[in-house]
Amino acid sequence: MEPIHSIRSRTVVIASTNIDTDQLMPARFLTTTTREGLGKHLFADWRYDAAGQPIPSFILNQPEAVGCQILVAGRNIGCGSSREHAPWGLYDYGFRAVISTEIADIFRNNSLKNGLVPVVVDEATHAWLLANPGVEITVDLEARVLRLPDGREVSFPIESFARYCLLNGVDETGYLLSQIPAIEAYEARVGA
Amino acid sequence: MTATTLFEKIWRAHEVVAETADTPAVLYIDLHLTHEVTSPQAYSMLRERGLRVRRTDRTLATMDHSTPTDADQLFGRIPIKLESAAKQVSQLEKNCAEFGVELFAVGSPHRGIVHVIGPELGATQPGKTIVCGDSHTSTHGAFGALAFGIGTTEVGHVLATQCLLQRKAKSLAVNVEGTLPAGVTAKDLVLAIIRKLGVSGGTGSVIEYRGSTIRALSMDERMTVCNMSIEAGARAGLIAPDETTFAYLKGRPRAPQGTAWDEAVAQWRTLVSDEGATFDREIHIDASTLAPMITYGTHPGMSVALDEAIPAQGDAVYHKALAYMGLTAGQTMLGQPVQVVFLGSCTNGRLSDIEAAAALLRGRKVAPGVQFLVVPGSDAIKREAEAKGLDLIFKEAGADWREAGCSMCLGMNGDTVAKGAYCVSTSNRNFEGRQGVGSRTLLASPATAVAAAVAGVVADARQLT
Ligand code: SF4
Numbered sequence: 253m254e255p256i257h258s259i260r261s262r263t264v265v266i267a268s269t270n271i272d273t274d275q276l277m278p279a280r281f282l283t284t285t286t287r288e289g290l291g292k293h294l295f296a297d298w299r300y301d302a303a304g305q306p307i308p309s310f311i312l313n314q315p316e317a318v319g320c321q322i323l324v325a326g327r328n329i330g331c332g333s334s335r336e337h338a339p340w341g342l343y344d345y346g347f348r349a350v351i352s353t354e355i356a357d358i359f360r361n362n363s364l365k366n367g368l369v370p371v372v373v374d375e376a377t378h379a380w381l382l383a384n385p386g387v388e389i390t391v392d393l394e395a396r397v398l399r400l401p402d403g404r405e406v407s408f409p410i411e412s413f414a415r416y417c418l419l420n421g422v423d424e425t426g427y428l429l430s431q432i433p434a435i436e437a438y439e440a441r442v443g444a
Numbered sequence: 445m446t447a448t449t450l451f452e453k454i455w456r457a458h459e460v461v462a463e464t465a466d467t468p469a470v471l472y473i474d475l476h477l478t479h480e481v482t483s484p485q486a487y488s489m490l491r492e493r494g495l496r497v498r499r500t501d502r503t504l505a506t507m508d509h510s511t512p513t514d515a516d517q518l519f520g521r522i523p524i525k526l527e528s529a530a531k532q533v534s535q536l537e538k539n540c541a542e543f544g545v546e547l548f549a550v551g552s553p554h555r556g557i558v559h560v561i562g563p564e565l566g567a568t569q570p571g572k573t574i575v576c577g578d579s580h581t582s583t584h585g586a587f588g589a590l591a592f593g594i595g596t597t598e599v600g601h602v603l604a605t606q607c608l609l610q611r612k613a614k615s616l617a618v619n620v621e622g623t624l625p626a627g628v629t630a631k632d633l634v635l636a637i638i639r640k641l642g643v644s645g646g647t648g649s650v651i652e653y654r655g656s657t658i659r660a661l662s663m664d665e666r667m668t669v670c671n672m673s674i675e676a677g678a679r680a681g682l683i684a685p686d687e688t689t690f691a692y693l694k695g696r697p698r699a700p701q702g703t704a705w706d707e708a709v710a711q712w713r714t715l716v717s718d719e720g721a722t723f724d725r726e727i728h729i730d731a732s733t734l735a736p737m738i739t740y741g742t743h744p745g746m747s748v749a750l751d752e753a754i755p756a757q758g759d760a761v762y763h764k765a766l767a768y769m770g771l772t773a774g775q776t777m778l779g780q781p782v783q784v785v786f787l788g789s790c791t792n793g794r795l796s797d798i799e800a801a802a803a804l805l806r807g808r809k810v811a812p813g814v815q816f817l818v819v820p821g822s823d824a825i826k827r828e829a830e831a832k833g834l835d836l837i838f839k840e841a842g843a844d845w846r847e848a849g850c851s852m853c854l855g856m857n858g859d860t861v862a863k864g865a866y867c868v869s870t871s872n873r874n875f876e877g878r879q880g881v882g883s884r885t886l887l888a889s890p891a892t893a894v895a896a897a898v899a900g901v902v903a904d905a906r907q908l909t
Contacts, residue, residue: 283528
């Protein structure tokens with residue numbers, strides 16, 4: 253995995269609350285057996301009409317969304333299904349951070365493991381971001397702060413080990429594998 | 445000794461390495477359930493790194509999500525219509541054979557929805573840690589197991605190490621007291637709980653369902669409740685094991701036998717939250733005030749009693765949801781025409797659900813123009829129901845009796861609801877498009893589903909004539 257220190261980008265705003273992972277990646281695209289190429293299906297039912305044509309009013313079909321790496325979403329994004337296809341799709345599309353006031357547990361976990369930084373902010377900052385789509389902001393993972401255009405810095409919480417892994421491009425699988433002696437000792441102790 | 449919660453007890457017993465400020469805990473997983481949708485990329489990771497499945501004896505696989513429920517397709521008499529689904533199923537067969545994982549493939553008498561077969565086999569047991577690449581793994585918490593859904597990267601972690609990196613969740617007690625009124629089911633109870641908590645009210649928490657109402661529920665009913673914990677955002681739902689749990693498990697193929705059984709039960713009896721244990725948060729529900737519930741919106745928290753008006757106040761997103769559903773604030777759900785009724789899923793596809801539905805349907809007919817799909821949660825349930833002649837009741841009424849699987853719970857196996865059509869569904873999610881592009885899902889109990897199938901509109905099963 254590539255190390256991530258900070259992400260500077262314009263934002264895309266999708267203000268709906270409770271954007272579930274079925275919206276991020278509808279079930280019919282889950283029959284894939286690889287992780288790649290899911291970006292084209294991201295938000296498929298909001299993005300394309302029944303004939304598969306882009307719906308012009310949807311933000312991801314508008315020119316200003318091109319190249320944006322930060323998604324600002326309504327409260328409680330990522331609820332519902334545990335499908336990792338949702339963060340895979342967001343990452344493949346080009347997103348590197350998701351900002352909201354609440355981010356659902358499994359989706360947040362899955363995001364952290366795929367180079368997508370989940371950023372939980374307070375209501376006021378969120379309201380400002382929703383009201384100012386397309387602004388250029390910085391998600392500074394190193395400093396754990398969000399930098400707004402007026403120079404304001406808003407700190408955000410992030411699990412320390414996941415942050416370490418993102419900053420260093422370390423993946424958690426390697427760390428867990430290094431724990432095998434402890435795992436073997438546990439198994440011997442409890443008779444597992 | 446300080447008073448400890450059930451969650452805390454199970455957590456501590458599985459700590460391989462305790463958490464620190466810098467590192468999460470390494471948590472041991474006793475049972476890993478897998479299925480075709482969320483495992484292929486995990487097996488690819490094993491291959492890329494030259495790893496094996498560390499504990500094949502703690503890993504089970506089934507196929508349920510993308511398998512067709514049409515017998516001809518399922519048993520290969522005609523090709524599976526969805527080519528990508530067929531490929532995913534054969535990929536699972538290949539992966540399980542290569543890595544030595546026990547698979548309940550098509551034709552196996554144990555195949556079924558992953559959260560139905562674990563308990564059915566007796567593999568789901570009190571005190572265990574159980575994970576699956578599936579958010580409804582919370583179902584297994586009904587047995588007093590710490591069970592939660594994980595992503596595919598974590599499926600890879602468990603396959604490779606039998607462990608997960610985890611931060612300890614908060615604890616949330618949902619206390620339910622009182623007797624459920626006649627005709628009010630476990631499904632109605634959990635819909636009421638989710639409405640009260642909100643769809644993110646349980647985020648970061650493990651719920652323990654407690655109180656006299658919970659103690660009085662059967663195992664099937666407890667599973668219905670725990671199943672939907674995730675719909676309130678919770679990581680897991682737990683119910684302390686008791687005589688009901690032990691009676692359910694006794695004699696099941698994977699449950700301990702003989703003296704091992706007695707030892708296990710003695711240990712399981714310690715799996716309760718101690719008197720005086722504190723929870724990070726508690727809520728209280730009076731079961732005696734509840735009524736049959738149904739959802740009207742696009743998340744499981746948007747529910748009303750059948751005769752209750754859809755709330756009028758709400759933000760733009762709320763009104764967008766109502767517009768998607770084609771419903772109006774102020775109306776009640778009773779009398780709303782429906783085109784499809786789905787009885788099944790890991791929430792309500794168990795034998796007792798099918799029995800309750802059959803008892804109501806006996807001697808009645810499915811309304812003209814309504815498709816009523818009945819899908820048992822597992823092959824074993826299908827066989828048991830058929831042995832009791834329940835399939836005939838459904839068939840004679842004009843319902844469609846299918847092979848086991850996830851079916852119409854999610855639109856990826858060929859069973860879908862048409863755009864704009866209303867489906868009363870006993871499943872757990874009413875998200876936009878969950879049952880097919882443009883589908884409109886009304887979540888309810890098996891009883892309410894049968895009432896709708898017979899009336900052709902949303903109806904109250906207590907008033908079926
Ligand atoms: S029945 Fe539905 S909720 Fe349950 S495992 Fe299958 S798809 Fe998931």
